[in-house]
Amino acid sequence: MDPNYAPYVPVVIIGILVVGLAAVILLANRFLGPRRTTREKAIPYESGVDPVSTPRQRFSVKFYMTAMLFLIFDLEVVFIYPWAARYSEFLRDNAFAPIAFWGMMFFVTILSLGLLYEWKRGAMDWE
Amino acid sequence: MVDDLLLISPLLIVTVMGLVSLLVGVFAPAGSFKGWLAFLTSFGFLAALGACYMLWHETSAGAAFSSQSFHYSLTLDHFGLALCGVILLGALLATLTAVHYLPAQKSDHAEYYALIAFSALGMMIMVMAADLLTLFVALEVMSISIYILAGFKRDSSFSTESAMKYFILGSFASAILLLGISFTYGATGTISMREIGLAVAGGDAHSELALFGMVMLIVAFGFKIAAAPFHMWTPDVYEGAPASVTGFMAVGVKAAGFGALARLLLTCFGAPEYRDGSAVSWETLIVILAVISMCAGNLMALAQKNLKRMLAYSAIAHTGYLLMALLVVPASSDGEQALNALGGGLVFYLLAYTLANVAAFGVAAAVGARGVEDAGEEAYAGLAGRDPMLAFALTIAMLSLLGIPLTAGFMGKLTLFGELLSSGGGEYLWLVVVAVVNSVVSAYYYLRVVMVAYMQDESAEKPIALLKSAPLRVAVGVAAILTLVFGIMPNKAINASTRAGYSLVHTSNPATYGARVSAAKPAITSTVEPKDVAHR
Amino acid sequence: MQTGNAVESADFFTHAELLPWIVLLPLLGAAINGLFGKRMSKGAVTFFGVGSVVAAFVLSCIEVSRLAELESGALASTLWTWFSSFELHIDIAFSLDQLSAVLLLVVTGVGSLIHIFSIGYMRSDEGYWKYFSYLNLFMFSMLLLILGKNLLVLFVGWEGVGLCSYLLIGFWFKDMPKAEAGQKAFVTNRVGDLAFLIGAFILLFYSQGTLDFHELKQTAASMHTDQPVELTIVCLLFLVGACGKSAQIPLYVWLPDAMAGPTPVSALIHAATMVTAGVYLMVRTNFMFSASETAMTVVAIVGAATALMAATIALVQNDIKKVLAYSTVSQIGFMVAAVGVGGYVAAVFHLMTHAFFKACLFLGAGSVIHALHHEQDIRKMGALKKKLKVTRWSFLISCLAIAGIPLFSGFFSKDEILFTAFTTSHWGADPKMYVFGMLLLAAFCTAFYMFRLYFLTFEGEYRGDKHTWDHAHEETVMNIPLMVLGFLAAAGGLLGLPHFTHAHFLHGWLQPVLGFVKGKAPDGTPLEFIQVGGENAFTYVHDTNTELMLMGLSVLVAAIGILLAWRLYKRPASELPKAPVDAWWHRLLSNKYYVDEFYDATIVRPLRGTANLLHKVVDVGLIDGLLVKGPAKTLGKIGDGLRMFQNGDVQAYATVVVVGMAAALFFIV
């Protein structure tokens, strides 16, 4: 095999595995499972909600707003996580340790103030 | 650590003031008058100005601090401090114009003042940023706040539309900026400006990638500072945004953009081969942008009758003049070129521009306060009869923008053009001539404003409903008076801004100054008096 | 070099603490009247407005007498360092030497008289305080211009007088044409200012960062050897600047329109002081002009052409102020021509006498207009000598002076210009011979149109309506300045008697400033260039016979002009000659050679067109039409691939950004 393509071998293997596994499961279901179809059973399972509607249906804007708010606050974890992972190393440097600690506290404080603002403005009330 | 906090005290003060007004506003009863928050914020800006002043003298030896506590991501030098001062002054005056303007526009929300503070914060960090990441984040803090401010009159479709346009184009420009940062990073393997400069000067960088990065950075900043042909957003946004916001945006964004661009270009690409052409010189690019900007801005402004829109085109023209300041290379005493220094033209011109624009947009806010934003000719026709003081301030602002002697604008142009002439062996004489021609052409539309304000009658069907606001008058008056003061006795300010320009020598690329600055420790760079570099 | 100059400057100048006050007093008056005038009584306004200028005149006299006592050098006073950056160091500083002394006395003296006249003229105007505030502001700027020690302070005054003239022309601003006249004056002036500014920047570049006149004088010599072309360019640019301010071809169009302002303003700004600023600038920088033969030739031709052209236009004007306006243009043409032939002293001399008699003429016109309730058409005047006695006599004296009748002031100064033009024709390029001819012809026209004006206004019989005639009267406060100016117009020439008398006071007085100048003879040998009447007159030949002959010639010419006017216009109304309105030359003259139309067609419209075009092509056309609407019709058929252009403004803007970025990348790689 051309060595240039060596890096892609795992990709190919994963591809084969994914397709193969899916095929095996579906086929197994087809061959092993009993089939007694009724009308209810023929439609996709949606907890009783009518599954067929127009895809252009409008969602309330509140979904988006909540999603965005979630996204923003969720993303801040991206900064906290590496900090936490390296914090034990920061502690070893006596000069830097307080900076590392209070720096993150400052960040979190601002974040909480943002949360407080959001709360008071009523962004979290659904109605 | 506490010492380090002192170093960034202007930033901290503005941050805290922004947070306080955000929270105070949200606990205040809805519908109440929020103007008093303006005074709170202004007080914060004033305090930050004081802190800047203190730090300026702290660094009087010419030292530049770059603290380890912030991982060398901020540079505190005279250049940054001077521009912070300009930005804070603009923010202070623009805030005062908003006190009664916002209620008149039915948009009196506390968030306004917090957003002004946050965007000022972003601007200040921009001019101090020492690495590209800090620069990017600061730019976004500024931009996002300004997007919201531009759309602050939610009832006005103009305001919303201008915000949306600014947002789409601005985020597109951000992407270009990021691509530029990415290429520069790819070429050099670092995001610290100083190290990029070292790598570029030392020939360790992938030169084509770095070049691509440089061009994209210039394009992105060209967008922010409204340089043609990246200026298309300016008139729409300036016209649609509330006048008090436009005033702040016109001066703050420009000051921050120019500060960051100057530092970036001189630090990262200050090496001679990037300046005088053996690779490709960014100066050529800047020259082209400058010429296109001043010509296009002036020509388009000629036919413009809306005050705010005219000022937008004039902003483009002034970008052209200001870009010339980036080309100033002062001669040093020992005959070699002090490559990484700027003269005093940039900072002083920005100061003059800030004052004139704050006054002009202040007047626009006062005459346009009829619920419907309107700065057409009939809005300020015969203003002299209704309100001589506002008309006078408007006149001073126009004369300063035009560059009539005894105004700060004239001294700014004189400094800028004079410095460009005495640097670089006269190769830019033609550029100065182009700029002078342009500034004379601009007389036509600036004086038109004065003529309409003084010599036309008020329009019959739309009498002016002037905004009665003492803080606005104070802000406009202070701006006009300072314009005259800096025009008549500018020496101190020019000296300070020259010092600021020279301070870039210490903080930008050490490679070109190997002999002089090699002893620099990372924490505090060596101290060289500007006099060593200057001619005298 | 610079330090050397500085040391020398320190020795050269004697400190004078009163000098700044001469400049500041009018500013103070302007500020007081401008800020509080609305609430002050008319008497108080008059006190501050007129008093400040009179006080400035008194101070000027004191300082000039101090200057006269100095053995050498000049007076100077430095207020503060205005500006210091790189190699450039500029002070706010004033200096008083012999040249500025002449101008100073003329400006403050005539200025005081005109201020006094204005008390009567403007009495019933509601903007009385505003008027005096502007007028004082103008005096301040003018004094700044005269006393400025360096080019930059001069430039401040230069711009200031332009601004004030803009304000004063548009003074009765309810009137839109007047506001537009102000606009026209300012815009035309800006063209001149542009040239001046560019010249100053080029000069700055080659003069090692100094704009101080005293230091420039030294650098000009070295520039002359090193950069002769650059020096010529600077001189020519200064000439264009002077053309703007002093209303010379091709920028004279604003001055006749500027007559829309109040008449005292016309007298002060558009006759006596501001319009001579260009001449002053050229005389002030004479060391540069003298060093450039080309520039001198151009200056001489421009001046002579203007003198002749304006004089011919004045022949057919019917508005009393328009005649005087074109006369002013023409007389300044004489001064400029004098500069061009090297007769700086003659230029200054004529500047001075012109200030006297033209101010007197304008004030006389003002008195007439005031008496006749703002009637300005000379066809509706006549026989006014019965009603306006003082005005008539002062007007007549001034007419005799401007026409060049012996013993009146204009005779001496105009004659000296003609003499200089004639005798120097062998120096420099040949066209200077034509200069003499054109000036002589202009002198003839001057005599004719001035006496046409005089006869139509004061002699013959009255042609206006009865009611106005009955109310026509003079005012004492307006008569005093007229008498003083009439006296000066008659006697002012004694300061410069012809050369053969060896009693030319001005020559001796101005010698320190205009005497010794580095120059170059036509054969290339460097020499000390000496003006007419200097001790070692090198270039010029003193020839009493020539002088007398020329004198006789100019008197003859003037006499013919006056006689012709007398024959034609001193008649009853019915016998007055009908203007040949259909003749081609009359149409040409009364339409002022179609210059306004020419400018409109060649400059104003194309400029406006370009702006509109850009606006239409780039904004509406390119973005809207080509990128947005155009494809809907044309490109729409080609395919959906180009639909991007239809999407709307923001995206078109973004497209431009992308295109710009691509161009930048393409350019730089």
Next chain:
Amino acid sequence: MTPLLASMSQTAIPLSWYLAVALILFAIGTIGVLTRRNALVVLMSVEILLNAVNLTFLAFARHHDNMDGHVVTFFVIAVAAAEAAVGLALVLGIFRHNRSVNVDSMTALRN
């Protein structure tokens, strides 16, 4: 570790491949910004632009073997979220006024 996997970790995909993908993404995003009428889609295109840049940052970080690129990417993601929030609010504002989120409906400000 099997020999196969060991060889994988040693042989990196060349940097230029990453850059090519990133630039293609950037081009797609740019075309989206320039051509799509729906403001929401334009916002999405901007996100694509930012992610394209992120990809280059990561590729360069890998190439230079330092962390700077990763850090920048984190910040870009955070900033992109903030931008998206503001952008969405603005789209809502536009919708309230124009009853449409089409970019070309915003032409009240012109000339």
